[in-house]
Amino acid sequence: MDETAVGIAADVxxxxxxxxxxxxxxxxxxxxxxxxxxxxxxxxxxxALEQAERVDGRVAAGERLALAGVPVAIKDNMxxxxxxxxxxxxxxxxxxxPYTATAVARLLDAGAIPVGKTNLDEFAMGSSCENSALGVxxxxxxxxxxxGGSSGGSAAAVAAGEAVIATGSDTGGSIREPAxxxxxxxxxxxxxxxxxxxxxxxxxxxxxxxxxARTVRDAALVYDVIAGKDxxxxxxxxxxxxxxxxxxxxxxxxxxxxxxxxxxxxxxxxAVAEVYAxxxxxxxxxxxxxVEVSLPTADYGLATYYLIAPAECSSNLARFxxxxxxxxxxxxxxxxxxxxxxxxxxxxxxxxxxxxGTYALSSGYYDAYYVKAQKVRTLIAADxxxxxxxxxxxxxxxxSSPAFRFNAKSDPYSMYLMDxxxxxxxxxxxxxxxxxxxxxxxxxGRAPMPLGLQLIAPLFEERRLLGAAHAYEQATQHASKxxxxxxxxxx
Amino acid sequence: xxxxxxxxxxAKYEAVIGLECHVExxxxxxxxxxxxxxxxxxxxxxVCPVCLGLPxxxxxxxxxxxxxxxxxxxAFGAQIPSFSKFDRKNYFYPDMPKNYQISQYDMPLTxxxxxxxxxxxxxxxxxxLTRIHLEEDTGKSTHAGSGxxxxxxxxYSLVDFNRAGVPLMECVSEPDIRSAEEAVGFLEALKRTFxxxxxxxxxxxxxxxxxxxxxxxxxxxxxxxxxxxxxxNMNSFKSVQRAIGSEIERQIEIVESGGRIVQETRGWDExxxxxxxxxxxxxxxxxxxxxxxxxTPLEITPADIERWRAELRELPFARFERxxxxxxxxxxxxxxxxxxxxxxxxxxxTAAASNDPQGSANYVLGELSRLANETGxxxxxSKVRPEAVAEVIELVGAKTINSKIAKDVIARLWSxxxxxxxxxxxxxxxxxxxxxxxxxxxxxxxxxxxKIAADIRGGKEKxxxxxxxxxxxxxxxxxxxxxxxxxxRKKITSA
Numbered sequence: 001m002d003e004t005a006v007g008i009a010a011d012v013x014x015x016x017x018x019x020x021x022x023x024x025x026x027x028x029x030x031x032x033x034x035x036x037x038x039x040x041x042x043x044x045x046x047x048a049l050e051q052a053e054r055v056d057g058r059v060a061a062g063e064r065l066a067l068a069g070v071p072v073a074i075k076d077n078m079x080x081x082x083x084x085x086x087x088x089x090x091x092x093x094x095x096x097x098p099y100t101a102t103a104v105a106r107l108l109d110a111g112a113i114p115v116g117k118t119n120l121d122e123f124a125m126g127s128s129c130e131n132s133a134l135g136v137x138x139x140x141x142x143x144x145x146x147x148g149g150s151s152g153g154s155a156a157a158v159a160a161g162e163a164v165i166a167t168g169s170d171t172g173g174s175i176r177e178p179a180x181x182x183x184x185x186x187x188x189x190x191x192x193x194x195x196x197x198x199x200x201x202x203x204x205x206x207x208x209x210x211x212x213a214r215t216v217r218d219a220a221l222v223y224d225v226i227a228g229k230d231x232x233x234x235x236x237x238x239x240x241x242x243x244x245x246x247x248x249x250x251x252x253x254x255x256x257x258x259x260x261x262x263x264x265x266x267x268x269x270x271a272v273a274e275v276y277a278x279x280x281x282x283x284x285x286x287x288x289x290x291v292e293v294s295l296p297t298a299d300y301g302l303a304t305y306y307l308i309a310p311a312e313c314s315s316n317l318a319r320f321x322x323x324x325x326x327x328x329x330x331x332x333x334x335x336x337x338x339x340x341x342x343x344x345x346x347x348x349x350x351x352x353x354x355x356x357g358t359y360a361l362s363s364g365y366y367d368a369y370y371v372k373a374q375k376v377r378t379l380i381a382a383d384x385x386x387x388x389x390x391x392x393x394x395x396x397x398x399x400s401s402p403a404f405r406f407n408a409k410s411d412p413y414s415m416y417l418m419d420x421x422x423x424x425x426x427x428x429x430x431x432x433x434x435x436x437x438x439x440x441x442x443x444x445g446r447a448p449m450p451l452g453l454q455l456i457a458p459l460f461e462e463r464r465l466l467g468a469a470h471a472y473e474q475a476t477q478h479a480s481k482x483x484x485x486x487x488x489x490x491x
Numbered sequence: 492x493x494x495x496x497x498x499x500x501x502a503k504y505e506a507v508i509g510l511e512c513h514v515e516x517x518x519x520x521x522x523x524x525x526x527x528x529x530x531x532x533x534x535x536x537x538v539c540p541v542c543l544g545l546p547x548x549x550x551x552x553x554x555x556x557x558x559x560x561x562x563x564x565x566a567f568g569a570q571i572p573s574f575s576k577f578d579r580k581n582y583f584y585p586d587m588p589k590n591y592q593i594s595q596y597d598m599p600l601t602x603x604x605x606x607x608x609x610x611x612x613x614x615x616x617x618x619x620l621t622r623i624h625l626e627e628d629t630g631k632s633t634h635a636g637s638g639x640x641x642x643x644x645x646x647y648s649l650v651d652f653n654r655a656g657v658p659l660m661e662c663v664s665e666p667d668i669r670s671a672e673e674a675v676g677f678l679e680a681l682k683r684t685f686x687x688x689x690x691x692x693x694x695x696x697x698x699x700x701x702x703x704x705x706x707x708x709x710x711x712x713x714x715x716x717x718x719x720x721x722x723x724n725m726n727s728f729k730s731v732q733r734a735i736g737s738e739i740e741r742q743i744e745i746v747e748s749g750g751r752i753v754q755e756t757r758g759w760d761e762x763x764x765x766x767x768x769x770x771x772x773x774x775x776x777x778x779x780x781x782x783x784x785x786x787t788p789l790e791i792t793p794a795d796i797e798r799w800r801a802e803l804r805e806l807p808f809a810r811f812e813r814x815x816x817x818x819x820x821x822x823x824x825x826x827x828x829x830x831x832x833x834x835x836x837x838x839x840x841t842a843a844a845s846n847d848p849q850g851s852a853n854y855v856l857g858e859l860s861r862l863a864n865e866t867g868x869x870x871x872x873s874k875v876r877p878e879a880v881a882e883v884i885e886l887v888g889a890k891t892i893n894s895k896i897a898k899d900v901i902a903r904l905w906s907x908x909x910x911x912x913x914x915x916x917x918x919x920x921x922x923x924x925x926x927x928x929x930x931x932x933x934x935x936x937x938x939x940x941x942k943i944a945a946d947i948r949g950g951k952e953k954x955x956x957x958x959x960x961x962x963x964x965x966x967x968x969x970x971x972x973x974x975x976x977x978x979x980r981k982k983i984t985s986a
């Protein structure tokens with residue numbers, strides 16, 4: 001399905017097509033190709049058909065729904081009542097959510113059709129989906145390569161036409177990096193814009209839900225549905241949400257776009273660097289003024305992030321103990337049961353982060369690590385605020401390289417480096433997205449793989465961000481220049 | 492260590508005690524979700540994704556609970572910082588759904604303040620508060636299969652999460668308490684203050700007040716602090732008194748026999764009435780407190796504080812001082828009234844109407860409270876108006892009725908309401924003080940009891956009271972008993 005959400009909703013609302021036939025088509029496509037992609041951990045066929053009936057009924061009754069009949073894939077760290085919600089972890093492999101996340105509920109209420117739950121790095125910790133304990137997801141543009149992560153399943157599902165839109169969660173780059181790897185649009189709104197209620201937490205102060213789509217317009221459409229204050233999430237912000245769909249523009253006249261001095265001096269593979277240089281020229285060609293800005297503390301982003309995020313995760317994941325739900329491995333007493341359950345239930349990366357976080361919060365180390373990291377976080381946010389005095393948006397790479405081969409990043413640090421350009425943005429809570437910006441031949445490959453341009457806006461400036469991204473996307477049309485590697489599968 | 496230190500050894504030491512009290516707040520709903528805050532109920536019926544700590548659920552603070560804690564602080568003159576926050580206290584326990592408790596670490600809702608209280612002998616004390624903070628309660632474990640409900644030897648444990656997430660206020664005192672009796676006095680002060688301000692029901696038997704004590708001893712005259720132990724599991728005021736008393740004894744025994752106190756946490760056993768080691772200092776948890784990223788900082792405005800301060804009524808201690816120092820009531824009377832605010836209000840209106848606080852207290856705590864107990868109707872809810880009781884006091888004062896008739900009038904007021912004066916008039920209950928009328932009653936009685944009169948003349952004085960009683964009976968209680976006695980004496984001796 002290479003249609004847009006905007007097009008499907010228009011058809012369904014006008015009763016040119018039924019949600020039911022679209023749902024059936026989507027499910028059939030998943031049946032045909034997901035064996036090769038592995039985007040989904042759980043299919044929700046029955047729910048999809050049930051919801052399609054409901055949507056057709058509502059449309060027949062005269063309602064117009066923003067996402068009428070649009071097939072949506074849901075990252076499997078968001079609760080959907082009655083459906084297995086695993087976080088890609090053995091510890092929750094059989095857990096059925098008894099309630100629905102606010103963002104998911106808003107999508108369903110707007111008429112979207114949930115077709116399945118997508119794979120992810122365990123508890124959203126990773127940049128390749130390889131940390132999932134429950135399945136392998138392949139990049140639709142090269143099945144030997146990773147889709148990125150942590151929201152790799154959602155990115156791959158949209159890229160392969162197994163869904164029209166998808167939800168992701170981004171803590172340090174988990175929407176933007178896989179979007180770049182899979183040649184789709186991935187958008188992380190301002191921290192607090194979209195309710196986290198029902199999103200299984202990795203790092204609460206950083207986690208943010210956002211959409212994957214094949215166009216900026218579709219991403220804007222989804223954002224307009226899911227954004228806004230939720231009484232069930234105390235950190236969701238009560239700032240009026242203005243429709244971004246009305247803010248899409250065709251050029252960039254009058255916009256000052258910052259290019260980060262510290263980022264341009266960093267070594268990217270030459271073929272990749274050339275794509276970004278061309279992208280910045282395109283921005284200029286569309287009327288933007290490029291200005292050099294400085295983020296002197298951004299280089300501390302990774303170190304800061306890998307104290308704060310593990311600290312929060314060490315506490316957030318404490319609840320997975322075998323007492324009330326999820327995996328339980330019995331032991332002689334309750335302590336042994338805890339130990340065995342968590343030893344068997346969590347993968348290596350999750351354990352690593354729990355240990356780092358526990359250490360960072362321990363008495364005697366708290367000030368040196370956690371408190372210091374929070375101070376640096378404040379400085380990074382201040383650097384961005386200062387940079388935004390000189391520009392309206394910032395442009396940067398969305399990832400440090402194109403999609404890499406499976407098992408290519410054997411040490412954790414080289415994996416962490418993939419998010420070098422996205423992590424400082426997350427620490428500052430800013431809205432940012434990745435939009436396809438061309439392709440480059442990876443150093444370990446022969447065929448070009450997609451790249452993403454990251455655009456970053458000041459807090460709550462989602463309209464400006466999506467508006468500019470739309471202009472760039474429409475003028476360059478990079479997404480359509482590459483075709484997914486699905487030989488033998490009819491579109 | 493069964494020997495009990497002799498009184499003169501004990502007199503060489505004083506105890507230094509600080510208390511940590513956990514008080515469940517009286518709110519409609521739990522601290523961070525919309526579940527009802529109810530005691531008891533079928534296990535796991537007052538639960539939702541939030542208080543069960545299900546994956547993805549998030550806390551939203553209960554504003555009312557924040558208000559109640561700040562009111563508790565204001566009641567004791569605490570400072571209310573304009574900024575506060577919630578922190579996570581991390582430790583694993585099966586009845587704690589998230590394996591962290593949302594609590595407050597370094598920025599509690601209130602700081603400082605003083606709890607003033609009195610002891611049974613009327614002496615007054617103060618204990619400074621360190622802080623009051625707000626947190627969530629845990630669930631409750633039941634250990635099955637061991638027969639005695641203990642975890643050791645049990646086959647399995649059941650957890651009820653109805654209590655999980657109930658708002659819990661922790662009041663931490665400075666070590667200003669010097670005896671087990673003072674500890675109980677302090678707790679009673681907290682209890683009556685929180686109950687009367689609607690902050691908590693404070694039912695120790697339901698666990699809505701739980702208390703831990705930090706206890707150390709030192710030689711009288713010393714200002715240094717000794718090594719302290721922490722006592723847990725005290726489930727009633729009586730067990731607080733006994734546990735602290737027992738711990739003081741234990742520490743004196745150790746020091747007297749040349750030993751050293753070990754810093755540790757000890758549990759109180761209701762059955763053996765002794766404390767036992769629960770964990771040593773080395774086993775103390777590292778709670779890894781950090782600000783809860785799911786909750787935003789709390790800002791308390793001066794307007795909030797003033798609004799809440801204005802809603803506080805007169806506090807029990809101030810009332811107690813007024814009753815004892817200004818009204819001259821006994822400690823027991825004042826305590827009884829202070830602990831029953833609606834009765835105290837009734838008393839105050841009676842005292843104001845009669846201008847006789849002592850007389851008012853006597854009637855309110857005497858005849859009226861007796862009728863209240865008998866009928867199950869509170870004095871304040873009865874048909875009796877304070878003004879009517881004031882009339883009774885006035886009628887007795889003017890000797891229009893005697894105290895016996897007064898009881899009768901009160902009983903009529905209880906069943907009918909209305910004015911005491913009208914009742915007295917309507918029923919002709921006014922005391923007969925007219926000598927001519929009294930003489931008729933006296934003569935009648937003397938005629939019927941000549942032998943007793945003769946005995947009295949012969950020196951058997953005790954017959955006189957019998958005759959007075961007979962005259963009262965003949966007059967149906969209305970005769971002025973003093974005048975009757977004088978008249979009888981005069982008539983018998985002059986006969």
